Amino acid sequence: MSVDSDDDMPLARTNGRVSDAHISKSLDNAMDKASAKAKAAPAGVSIRNGPIIEDEMDVDTAANGTSKRKSRGSTSKPVNYNVQGSDSDEDAVPLAKRQKTTKKAVDSDSDDEPLSKKAVHLPPKATAAAFGEDSSDDDEPLTNKLANKKAAIEKKAAKEAQAIRAKEKKSAKKPAVKDESDSDDVPLKGKRQSNGVSAVKKVNGTAKKSNGVKKEESDSDAPIAKKKANGKAKAEASAPAKKGKKKEASEEVEEVYRWWDAPKKEDDSIKWETLEHNGVVFPPEYEPLPKNVKLLYDGKPVTLSVEAEEIASFFGAMLNSTHNVENPTFQKNFFNDFTEEIKKTGGAKDREGNKIAIKEFAKLDFKPIFNYYDAKNQEKKARSTAEKKADKAAKDALEAPYTFCMWDGRKEQVGNFRVEPPGLFRGRGEHPKTGKVKKRVTPEQITINIGENATVPTPPEGHKWKSIQHDNKATWLAMWQENINGAYKYVMLAAKSSIKGQSDYKKFEKARELKKHIDRIRKDYTRDLKAELMADRQRATAVYLIDKFALRAGNEKDAENEAETVGCCSLKYEHVTLKPPNTVIFDFLGKDSIRFYDEVTVDEQVFKNLKIFKKSPKKDGDDIFDRLNTTQLNKHLTNYMPGLSAKVFRTYNASYTMSTLLKELKKTNLSIQEKVKLYNDCNRKVAILCNHKRTVGAGHEAQMEKMGDKIKGAKYQKWRTKQMMLDIDPKQKKKKGAEYFELDEDLDQEWILAHQAFLVQEQRTKIEKKFAKDNEKLVANGEKEMKAKELQLRLEVADELEKKFKKENKTKKVEAEGKGPTIEKLEAQIEKRDAQISNMMLQAEDREGNKEVALGTSKINYIDPRLTVVFSKKFDVPIEKFFSKTLREKFTWAIESIDEEDDWEF
Incomplete structure (x- = not known):
């Protein structure tokens, strides 16, 4: 889709059928009459939400007879939507491309055939017990309770937004010092210092300013070539610290850099002034198989080149992963890459040296290879504890120099410093490229980002880096492009580093900023749901769905090179089923190629709009929102506040809902375990009200x-x-x-x-x-x-x-x-x-309630960690009960910035 950024009117997509530019009053009236008789259900709640699975595909059974949990919502064979059956070729097609039926058995009360009619297991409905209600109380249906609760929270949010703006307007008139407590750019103001550590850490005898908060685009996965040149930083700014005045390493480890207390940098687009690191760790080279271990073809041993043998060993080593190796798509992609490598490297030969034409996957026997690697694994497991410890110590010593970097003179932990080893791409869900060969990454593919005056890491002998750059507006240390999807991989700092902490902080502060504007946004999109312009109505409907049901915005996809996953803006005709009077069923491949199913009740006007967007002559394959894309949607949202995008709604809604529910709790004489359950009950309610649910685990x-x-x-x-x-x-x-x-x-x-x-x-x-x-x-x-x-x-x-x-x-x-x-x-x-x-x-009881809710995911990604810290302090529950050691390190800024008596609010 071509978009003129200077034009407010979105251009129609060039592919598929396009909606009319304007919606006529006659069409509006006709739609109103069609739905006037039916009584709509309470809007704004999810009836069923999560990935769909089939019983027989819940568990993999390995060669040794043990059961193994699969990836959420994945299936070893694609779900067949063809009523009359399908052949193996269709089975290999991604689900998003196959959601068509040869015959429509239309229900009398539905203008579409719900995909739920097929032989699949839908996500469970929300239960009264999960929502913390007494299931014996049947006076009011749960959907009504959920809708009423959600409406009450939204009403409260609107009042708060108005009150905040009124207060800011009043304070702006006074010539007082500006209150920056809600600013995205101002570091947290901690109430105290711990262990005598200074808020501003001295390096080389001079005070260093905080790194500030990074811009949202700074860690973009866009190729460097596509980014605008930032220009070189001044030599004085990037000069390395003098070795003679560096602090001892032991001192650096003990000291905590309290960036949230440090003064703000003048230019927060500059991420560092000096940066030193040791590059990346490459996986070990391939060890050829012993001469007596061979791949068999049609029962005969086959000799291959080292390169082809390595690819064969990838498949052979994972024979017990039946979910992958028995998947037709996985087999097809592997076989194509494998045979291509054989042709490239001289072909396959028998014992006498005669060439063998490998044409059929079914004739390949990888068992000798599997047995060899399985025996090695068993031998490895059988080592004594002392041997295991010695091996680990040797590995740790080898990797130690790569685990940290010197960032503006501070020692910061590096996250993913290991280059991914070659192997077979697995993907998640129904990824069309599963089984393809992930090639070995060489130094010639890697770009190093480092301080201008720092020592560049030495590449492995006989190799050289692709390039060296000194971009102090980027937070990555190394980068390369992988061969499967052409995605860029970055070596970043660890989750517990100060840079990542500032990124998390800014994310939650942006969600807090949305609190000031949410009433205006909701008022505007509610009005535009009836707009005459199709583009305006589509945009308003999309924002409604993103806000109410936590749908991801979705991005444009290159169908040939990427998995056809979708979000709200990229929904196709076949992904949306309309069930009168106001139930909408979403069924599509979502993030990570996981099939996602969401059955929701919507506002009557939204239901009517979706009906218009699906109006004939549109059919399967056509876009629902054909006059809208994610870029245009996010550009519109920035009119309300800088940096606002569709993804902020998910964080805001989860955090604000959690904040509201926690405020309703009263301090009572409960045990620690009862208090933990109280918190988890609130977290579960957030998942139900904000539509963050999961499939019940196989185990x-x-x-x-x-x-x-x-x-x-x-x-x-x-x-x-x-x-x-x-x-x-x-x-x-x-x-x-x-x-x-x-x-x-x-x-x-x-x-x-x-x-x-x-x-x-x-x-x-x-x-x-x-x-x-x-x-x-x-x-x-x-x-x-x-x-x-x-x-x-x-x-x-x-x-x-x-x-x-x-x-x-x-x-x-x-x-x-x-x-x-x-x-x-x-x-x-x-x-x-x-x-x-x-x-x-x-x-x-808590675990049973959590079976459909990923509490950990909510705590890490969507709920402001300071809310958990406030609950922990208010109810005298150790923070360890909510955050693991890793999370405590990741959210140090949240834990340390909330005082005992602090009455912090989201």
Whole structure:
């Protein structure tokens, strides 16, 4: 699509059928009459949301019989939409290109055939329990509750936006110091310093200013050639620090650079003044297979060039990944690249040196290669702990120089410093290029970005870098282009680095800035839903869908070179099914080629608009929003605030909704686990209200069963403890009542016998592992190993436990255990056991509620981490309960910038 950036009117797409430029009143009225009789459902909520899967494709079974979770929503064979069946060639076509049916069985209440009619499993509906409601309360349908809650939050947001603007307008009239607390460009103002670390870190005896906040475009994946030249930085600005005055490395590691307290840089487009690093780590070279290990073709061993053999080894090594190697698309792409390499490198030969024409994939046998690599893996796993530690230490020592860089004199951790090894591209979902060969990246493909006066890393012997540049407006250290999709790969700083922290901070501050304008945006797009101009109406409808249902904006795709994934602006006719009176079904390949399904209720005007956008003569393959693209949409949004784009709505809605829900919580006398569940309940509500859901994991039921067994096990031990009380004092039965000593109704004799056998086996396994570990230590210290007799002596403990259980089952009595057991001690044990059971039941309930919600994804990407920190401090819950060590390092700025008494609000 060609776009004239100076023209406000979007040009029509050149491909497919195009909507009329204007919407006539007669068409509007006709659509109104068509939907006047039906009663619309509450708008703005999702009924079903997430990837679609089929039962038989949930789990891969590896060669060793173990189960393995697949990529979310992926299928080993494409879903067949052809009612009359399909051949293998059609199966290899991406789903987004196949969403057509030979026959439409149209429902009486629908003008489209919902894809949900096919033999697939839809995402589950939102439940009252997941939303924290009592499922027994059926007075009001859940969809109504969700819609009402969402409407209330939006109404509150509108009032807040008006109040903020009024306050800013009032303060602007006064000649007071400007309040920059909400500015995107101002660093966080921390309330205190920790460990005596200065807010402005000194380097070479002079104070360094903060790096500020990076521009949104600075880390763009666009090729360097396409970027405008930024010009060279001044030599004085990029001069390296003098070695004589550098701080000790140990000091650098301990010191925390509190960039959020540091003064703002004058020019925040300049990311660094000095930059030193050691480049990248390349994967090891290919080790040819032993001469006795060969690929078989039609049962005969085949000799290949080293290059072709390496490609064969990629496939052979992953035979147990049936999800990939049995996928027709994967096989086809691999075979094309493999045979092309064979032709390029002299062909395949038999034992006598005669050429063999490899024409059929089905005749290839990779088992000898798989067996070779599998044996090597088993050998690697069988190494002693000491050997594994030594190998890891050697690897860490080799990679240590690449793990950090010197950024303006500070030591910053580098993230992905390893160049990806060659292999077979897998992709996610139904990627059309799965199975293609990812070629080895050479130094000649890599561009190094480094300080002008810094020492350039030495490339491997016999090689040279593609180019060296000194772009201090970029935050990447190295870059190359991969061969599969032509995408640019960047070596960036680690997530916990100050640069990444500033990027996260700016992202959430931009979402906070949107809080001031959200009412105007919603008011404007609601008005434009009835605009006469088709371009305006399409834009308003797209913003509505992005705001209400968290649809990604979507980008233009090159159909030949990229997976045909779509977003809101690039939706095709076949991706949208309309179900009167106001239900819309979205079904398309979303991000990472995952098939995404979203069934939503929309405003009646939006439903009518989509009907107009799908109006004949449009058909499958035609664009829904044919007078709109993502660039135009984002350009329109910047009229409300600088830097606003479609993706900001997702962050804003999640953070604002979470903020609202947390404010509603009251401090009560709850346990830590109950408080954690309280937080997770709010997080789940955010996922439901903002449409961030996922498919239930293949291993969820097994995990829940395991947790159930743990709870039963604790109940069993509690019952045994009560029986010990009777052993000490039989009168307790009369004193406490017979009911107190009865077996829990969840437990039966069959389960108890199985559990006892499990406990005995668990004891044996622990003893055997401890014995093996002790022997490893003895050998490492140059001492003799213990003999098998010692193990047998140790195992007697498990034998005694087994005998004890048999006796208890026979006599129906449990002898008191421990030193000097008393009724008081046993009662204390029962109290502890009750608390343990209560906590485990809360955890199980929490996990069950989380099965459709990726809480981790929300916490990392969409919910402002400062909200979690505020909850943690307000409710006295350790932050470790919400953020792992990695996340605590990533969000140091959020944790450190919120004071104990700070009443911070999103």
